[in-house]
Amino acid sequence: MEGPLALLVGCFFASAVYLMLSDSLIRILLGVTILSNAVNLLIFTAGRIVKEVPPIIPEEAMVPPFATANPLPQALILTAIVISFSFFAFLLVLVFRAYQGLGTDKTGKMHMAEEPGDPVPPRGY
Amino acid sequence: MAESAGHAAVDVASAMVTAPIAPLDAIIVAPTLITLLFGSVLLMARKRPETQAPLGIAGLLFLTAATAGILARVVTGGPLTMTMGSWLPPFGITFAVDALGASFAFVSSVVALVVGVFASRGLRRVESRYGFYPFLLLMMTGVCNAFLTGDIFNLYVWFEVMLIASFGLIVLGNSKEQLDGAVRYAVLNLLAAAFFLTATGYLYGALGTLNMAEIAIKLREGVPGMPINTITALYILGFGMKAAAFPVAFWLPASYHTPSPSAGAVFAGLLTKVGAYALLRTLIMLMPSEEALYDTFLTALAIGTMLLGSLGAMAHSDFRRILGYLVISGIGVILAGLAIGTAEGLSGGIFYAFHSMIVMSALYLASGLVGQLGGSQDLRKLGGLYGASPLLAGLTLTLVFSVSALPPFSGFWAKILVTEAAMVDGRWWLAGIVLGTGLLNALASGRAFTQIFWRGGPVGTPDGAEKSVPGEIAREDRAVLFGSLGALTLLSLVIGLWPSPLMRLAEAGAAGLLDPTLYIRAVFGGAS
Numbered sequence: 001m002e003g004p005l006a007l008l009v010g011c012f013f014a015s016a017v018y019l020m021l022s023d024s025l026i027r028i029l030l031g032v033t034i035l036s037n038a039v040n041l042l043i044f045t046a047g048r049i050v051k052e053v054p055p056i057i058p059e060e061a062m063v064p065p066f067a068t069a070n071p072l073p074q075a076l077i078l079t080a081i082v083i084s085f086s087f088f089a090f091l092l093v094l095v096f097r098a099y100q101g102l103g104t105d106k107t108g109k110m111h112m113a114e115e116p117g118d119p120v121p122p123r124g125y
Numbered sequence: 126m127a128e129s130a131g132h133a134a135v136d137v138a139s140a141m142v143t144a145p146i147a148p149l150d151a152i153i154v155a156p157t158l159i160t161l162l163f164g165s166v167l168l169m170a171r172k173r174p175e176t177q178a179p180l181g182i183a184g185l186l187f188l189t190a191a192t193a194g195i196l197a198r199v200v201t202g203g204p205l206t207m208t209m210g211s212w213l214p215p216f217g218i219t220f221a222v223d224a225l226g227a228s229f230a231f232v233s234s235v236v237a238l239v240v241g242v243f244a245s246r247g248l249r250r251v252e253s254r255y256g257f258y259p260f261l262l263l264m265m266t267g268v269c270n271a272f273l274t275g276d277i278f279n280l281y282v283w284f285e286v287m288l289i290a291s292f293g294l295i296v297l298g299n300s301k302e303q304l305d306g307a308v309r310y311a312v313l314n315l316l317a318a319a320f321f322l323t324a325t326g327y328l329y330g331a332l333g334t335l336n337m338a339e340i341a342i343k344l345r346e347g348v349p350g351m352p353i354n355t356i357t358a359l360y361i362l363g364f365g366m367k368a369a370a371f372p373v374a375f376w377l378p379a380s381y382h383t384p385s386p387s388a389g390a391v392f393a394g395l396l397t398k399v400g401a402y403a404l405l406r407t408l409i410m411l412m413p414s415e416e417a418l419y420d421t422f423l424t425a426l427a428i429g430t431m432l433l434g435s436l437g438a439m440a441h442s443d444f445r446r447i448l449g450y451l452v453i454s455g456i457g458v459i460l461a462g463l464a465i466g467t468a469e470g471l472s473g474g475i476f477y478a479f480h481s482m483i484v485m486s487a488l489y490l491a492s493g494l495v496g497q498l499g500g501s502q503d504l505r506k507l508g509g510l511y512g513a514s515p516l517l518a519g520l521t522l523t524l525v526f527s528v529s530a531l532p533p534f535s536g537f538w539a540k541i542l543v544t545e546a547a548m549v550d551g552r553w554w555l556a557g558i559v560l561g562t563g564l565l566n567a568l569a570s571g572r573a574f575t576q577i578f579w580r581g582g583p584v585g586t587p588d589g590a591e592k593s594v595p596g597e598i599a600r601e602d603r604a605v606l607f608g609s610l611g612a613l614t615l616l617s618l619v620i621g622l623w624p625s626p627l628m629r630l631a632e633a634g635a636a637g638l639l640d641p642t643l644y645i646r647a648v649f650g651g652a653s
Contacts (some may be wrong), residue, residue, distance in 0.1 A: 020316070025308065032315055037145040039322045046330030074330065076278055080322060083285045087315055090292060094311060097296075112305035114379050121442035122505050122576060122584050 001049045002106030008088045009045060025105040032091065036084035040077045047073030146567035150199065153207045153220045155191035156230065156269040159184060165280035175615035178245035181258030184237040188265060194229040195273075200228040200630075206275060214275075214648050215336035218356065219273025223644050225475065225634030227400050228627075230272040232479050236486045236613070237265050238392045243490050243609035244387035246602040247497075255297055261391065264290035264576030265290075271399050275648055277411075278335045280403065281322055284367070288314055291396060294388040295380065307498035313376040317400075325633040338648035342410050344359070347414075357415040360407050361423075368400030369458055371429030374453050376468055378437060381452070382445035386493020389445065391589050393452045394486030398478050401459045408463065409638040416466055423464035428558050431457030435565035444502045445492045447573055448485065451528055454562055454630050455481035458543055461559055471635035472628070473542030479627055480620065484527045487613035491521045494606060496576055500595035504573060508580040513594040516607055518578040520614050525574050525638045527617045529567030535620035539629065594616070 012034055019031030055068040063116035099105045102112060162186030199205055199222060208217040241261060246490070248257055260531040267287025296307045298481045328337055331351035332343050344353075357644050361375070369377040370427075381392055408416045408423075416423070434454025438447045455477065462474020492502065494517050508509060511518045527534035540563055547556035581587060598606060619628055 011287045028312060032319075033313060035316070035319050036322075039326060040320050042323060043326035043329065046326050056418050072187065073326075076326075076329070079278075079282060083282070087289065089287070089316070090289065091311055094292070094296065094304070097299075098308050101301045110308070111267055111304045111307050112303075113309070119505075120440070121572070 001051070004068055005041065005045045005049065009038050019046065023107045025098070025107060029088070029095055029105070030047050033084070033088050035042070036088075040080050040084070043077050043080070045093045047071075062121055136158040136551045149198065150207060151353055152191060152194050153222060153273060155194070156188055156194060156273065157266060159187045159191055160262045160266040160269065163187070163425055166311040168256065169260060171259065175196075175387070176519065177256075177258045178241075181262060182238070182241050184258075184262050185234065185241045188269070189231075189234045189238050189496055189613075192269065194646075195222060196227040196231045196630075197494065199224055199636070200633070204644045206647045206650065207356070209649075212442045215334045215339045218269075218279055219275035219336055219338070219648055220273055221338065221644065221648050222273045223634070223637040223641075223647075224404070224630060225402070225637055226272040227410055228475075228630045228634060230269045230345070232248050233263065233268050233272070233395045233398070234484050235616075236482050237261065237268075237391060238342040239609045239612050240387050240390045240486060240490065241391070243493075245385065245607060246605040247490075248385060248389055255299060257294070257297060257385075257387065260293040264294065264395075266290075268395050268399055272402060275337050276335050277325055277328065277337055277340065277407075281318070281325055284318055284321065284399070284403075285458050287396065287399065288318065289652070291392065292394070296500070297388060297650065298385055298536070300383070301384045302333050306380035307385055309376050310380035311442065311628060313373075315635060317363045317373075319528060320359050320363035320366070322332055324356045324363060327356045327359070331356070336648065337411060338641070338645040342645060344412050344414070346631070353412065353415060354418070357412055357419060361404070361419065361426075364400045364404045364407065366400075366437045366460070368404060368455050368456050368460075369430075370426050370456060371433045371453075374430065374433060374456075377453060378441075378446050378449035381449045382443060384526070386496065386574070388488055389492070390486040390489035393489050393502045394482045397456055398459075399433065401456060401474075401478055404460075405463060405471070405475070405638060409466070410641050411642070413639075416463075418452065420464065424458065424555060427457050427460035427464045428555065431562040433457075435562040435569065438569035442504045444495060444504060444507070444573055444577065445489070446502075448488050448623050451488070451566060451570065452481070452565055453484050454566055455528075457502070457562065457582050458540065461547065461560070462556060464550065465543070465550050465555070467546055467550055468632070468635050468639055469542060469549060470546035472537060472631040473544075473546050475583075475634050476624075476631040477536070477539035478541055478626060479631065480527070480539045483613055483620070484524055484535065487523075487610060487617065488524050488528065490606075490610045490613070491524060494573065494598065494610065495521070498594050498596050499577065504576045507577045508584075508586060509578075509594060511578040514598070518574075520607070520610055523575060523577065523614050523618065525567075525570040527621070528615075530563040531567070533618065533621040535617040535624070537621055542628075542631075629651055 016031045016035035019027045052070050053068050057064050102110050167180055200297035204223040207213050208219045210217050264287055267283045270283040292311050296303055297311055366373040367573040381389055431454055434450045434457055437450035441447050458477045459474040462470045496502055498510055498513050526535045530540040543557045543561050
């Protein structure tokens with residue numbers, strides 16, 4: 001199961017990078033979301049992935065008799081999902097507000113903070 | 126671990142901390158409680174602007190007292206730890222603080238306190254109404270806990286807490302410039318956090334632990350077949366972006382000049398230093414062998430960062446953007462200390478981080494007053510401010526000396542330490558660049574000073590023709606604004622004249638990174 005998942009994570013990373021290289025803010029935003037999903041899947045794959053093994057310990061044993069899925073990565077991902085989802089929500093509002101305020105969603109045309117062709121500093125008094 | 130116990134009876138008591146924690150040691154969670162409590166109360170009181178400043182400053186005072194207590198406890202009694210839910214590490218989430226974390230937390234809460242006092246008079250109405258103080262307090266939750274946590278996944282969580290609060294701070298005021306800066310800041314910092322989380326995922330996959338002390342033990346023993354190069358590279362990239370290291374620093378000068386002076390001051394003072402701290406912690410304490418492997422690369426990174434910062438500061442004509450580049454240049458010096466990697470180099474880098482926190486925050490506050498008096502941040506439009514406020518001119522000149530590392534101010538000793546460590550290590554060229562960028566910084570900041578304060582007026586105005594300046598600082602605000610700016614400036618002077626206490630702290634921090642035995646013993650206190 002790890003193999004296909006690793007391939008999927010790779011595809012996610014590739015498409016995230018592709019989208020983030022775009023000059024349109026909404027594509028960058030989608031790229032960031034896909035990237036955080038890629039990272040979550042990566043952590044998920046790092047925990048043992050096993051099929052339909054209930055983590056039940058027999059009465060006479062102290063540990064499960066066979067390998068079960070590791071619950072910790074899932075707890076980590078849960079935290080990461082909550083964080084990335086809230087960040088996505090914030091970014092969505094920010095980008096919409098920037099689109100309203102600046103009148104464009106193209107990164108190449110947003111120069112309020114950094115004027116293109118800023119003149120050199122004065123050389124004398 | 127549970128698996129290794131096999132079928133033998135598991136004694137649950139051996140996985141729990143049974144000894145009660147000393148009551149005073151619980152102070153390690155005080156910063157979390159104080160900032161979260163005050164942050165949420167302030168958030169609830171956001172519609173009553175008159176409560177914001179007093180409550181916020183009170184919260185920051187408590188925070189400073191708590192971090193001072195932690196620092197005192199760590200200096201006298203060694204590293205301090207606390208594990209949540211009584212589960213022994215590595216099962217429970219650990220708070221662990223050594224001299225390095227405690228001193229970073231203390232210096233940052235002092236800086237936040239002074240900026241909080243400044244903000245009580247330096248904020249525009251719209252900013253105070255929409256909650257500067259709640260965001261500041263919640264950002265301090267992230268900043269302090271990033272220094273105090275002993276769990277690498279928790280470090281990620283605190284990074285995100287800090288980030289989301291700083292997003293709030295940077296858009297406060299809602300101008301077009303801020304929206305533009307915030308987009309750059311938010312996207313690139315999220316990207317850095319994603320790299321950090323990726324590296325942490327790999328690290329967990331390879332080691333099966335997130336506890337920093339246990340990671341340090343396991344990596345020192347060596348784990349065959351783990352992708353340690355990938356992990357280290359991702360950590361350097363993620364934390365390097367956060368710390369604004371070359372070549373991933375360009376988001377900083379594009380965004381740090383847009384928020385209000387008070388927000389800019391905490392950003393410049395604290396946020397990049399958290400990235401630098403995380404680099405120190407992971408590269409030196411967790412993976413010392415990889416630091417040696419990446420030695421040349423880190424040196425190149427440090428040189429690139431110093432040069433980018435200094436040359437960028439030379440090339441700009443906006444005062445606050447010049448300051449943004451000076452922040453980057455300072456990060457370069459910290460990275461130089463990290464790249465040298467000896468006890469002397471590291472303590473120099475750590476000392477420089479303390480100096481940079483104080484001085485860069487103070488310079489951003491000064492830029493706020495310059496903007497209020499001169500009505501602009503553009504060197505071409507400013508001038509004659511000496512006549513308007515000799516006191517501001519004096520304080521700014523002091524800070525300019527300090528940021529150019531001239532004696533007797535705090536930057537001097539830090540640079541001496543880094544330079545000496547570089548020469549002892551045989552890297553005279555690195556020492557040369559540290560000193561050379563100091564000269565460039567002196568030129569850039571000195572030029573900004575002369576053009577803002579000495580020149581009679583805007584470009585083209587003849588000297589001696591004192592023109593009236595457009596703005597003024599209200600009389601009733603002066604004491605608070607100049608008092609807080611003066612406090613940071615005085616702190617820089619005191620450190621410069623009497624550097625030994627802070628230097629001892631920096632040395633203790635570096636020693637703790639190089640030999641984390643005490644840290645590990647403190648974390649596993651009950652277990653081993």
